[in-house]
Amino acid sequence: MRQAYITETAQDAEQGGRSGSRVRAALGRWRRDPGIWRRGIVIAAFALLTGLLMIFHAQIPNRLGNLGSLTETFLPWLGLLVPLLLVLALIRRSATALIALLVPAVVWLNVFGGLLSSKSENSEQRLRYADKAALTVATHNVNADNPDPEGTARRVAESGAEIIALEELKAEAVPAYEKALKSAYPHHSVVGTVGLWSKYPMRATGAVDIRLGWERAMRSTVATPAGDVAVYVAHLPSVRVKMKAGFTANQRDESADALGHAISRDEVPRVVLLGDLNGTMNDRSLNAVTAQMRSTQGAAGDGFGFSWPASFPMARIDQIMVKGVEPVSSWTLPRTASDHLPVAARVTF
Template sequence: MPRLRSDLGIVLLSVVIAAVVVLAQIPGVAGTIGAATLPWAGFLLVPLVLLALLRRSWSSLAAPVALVLWAVALAPVLPAVLSSPPDADGTPVTFASQNVEARSGTSAESARTLAGLDSDVIALTEMDASARAEAAEALATSHPYTYTAGTVGLWSVYPLSNTEGLTLGLSWKRALRADVAAPGGRVRVYVVHAASVRPGQQAGRDSMLSNLADLIDADDSPRLVAMGDFNAATTDPALKGVRRNLSEPRSTGLSFGFTWPARFPLVRIDHIFERGLTVLETRVAKAGSSDHRAVLATFDD
């Protein structure tokens, strides 16, 4: 009987992990839930592997299959613990992004914190008029080049050009596009505040991310960054279009870089995607009192 229970435990744990992997591939609500759950399913691998090693029966074959499925599905977000960052040949440029939680009164503190972390280009999302004004005042001296549209804003130590507010299919602006005159040449930047996801209500987010993907597909800029609050985990099917031409730098720490909720992050829904840039470092930082943590990526420019 104990052996039978061990076999059943191995099979059950393997099935649960495989089910989460499959769920994360399905567009819509299922994929959103599956993608958010996927990293945490890894905790089931510990008892699974222990049982498989102890049991060494036919059921143990399910353990490596589940492990491989999980690792392959999560490959885009596994931390880069075995690789070392390249040496900087040019000027390091740091991009930072944070949802500052409108009406939280935290935008100025977040802006100052990110500036203090040597962020050269700062994107803030979920801003109301008060948050925009407070952030602008906090960054007026350090980041004199700025553009805001709707709920999003961009501040930079380098000049901005070709600025444009974007609706991405909604009736109001929750995104923007601008060119940053970085030391190594122009970088096209998209800042996004995707629509929220609630039970039975995620069509707005999916539509925005699809429209963003179409814009990026048509954008021939060799150096491009898309950052902000995407309200989707990296492996969410809704982000497949964005990841078609962009990649998200792997965390250079030991964590998955979760950003929400800030007090005890469970999922990474804030991202910095790129193409044509050399990644030196990525990190997550607490800034202000927002319910989101900030994401930062340093590139060799």
């Protein structure tokens, strides 16, 4: 047995030595290669361009089909270019490209790395907020052509939210949503194509003019046990990418400005905004809203919280934003019959 052990150990050492020798040989070939700095210039240029795009995205003009907003909507996905360029740099054996790749890698981690860390509610936070009033809210663009409105409503209610906002409500489907939520949410109101359901009394409920000519936003004061909260529900106009018109978002941008103006004038100090804003927190065109409110996902969620499209989420355009309250956790809910994922958050007063 001892002889066998010595033999196996010797074999392992020999294999390890051979592996180490291969690595040293490969590094030696790289060092002796006279073209190591000359090759891969194009890859290095793409790497630097990617990094500069992430740094100076705010300088991309919106005059050309709202190109700046389009870039900002999908900005996190630029990070996928880093591993792709890394593979190309290794294939080309280019030291220049490898060094240049540090720029987009560092920039991406600086901008989005914080979203990869866990910020959701843990046991320490639960103890900290145990003596404070908490409120769970949820929002969902249910899709006007949803084939299962009752099932969709029940799935959102399973989140345990005390307040639920629904967008893209078709008039003939509203009774189905009301039926499914009636027992758990005795207070509700539907304004145009958006609706609000609450376990607590609602007052001062009405439409919010977001300059569309029809009603796609509302506001209500919800009387929670810990005090009043002004709850806004909004479905900003859809943004389309068209061959000739580009990223058509002018109507959405005007509606965002009107919504931000209404929120800034609200006299209730605690405000929650629920809805499909058809834009991400990076989109400069939503500044009228994002400049005065916090994203629950950015403050207390894990990851990016992408919500659209439901089949393969690529962007978080469904938002829960707050001011005057503290986000504790934020998450996406299981898929329903809609093309959006529902999102939920827990806040404390």
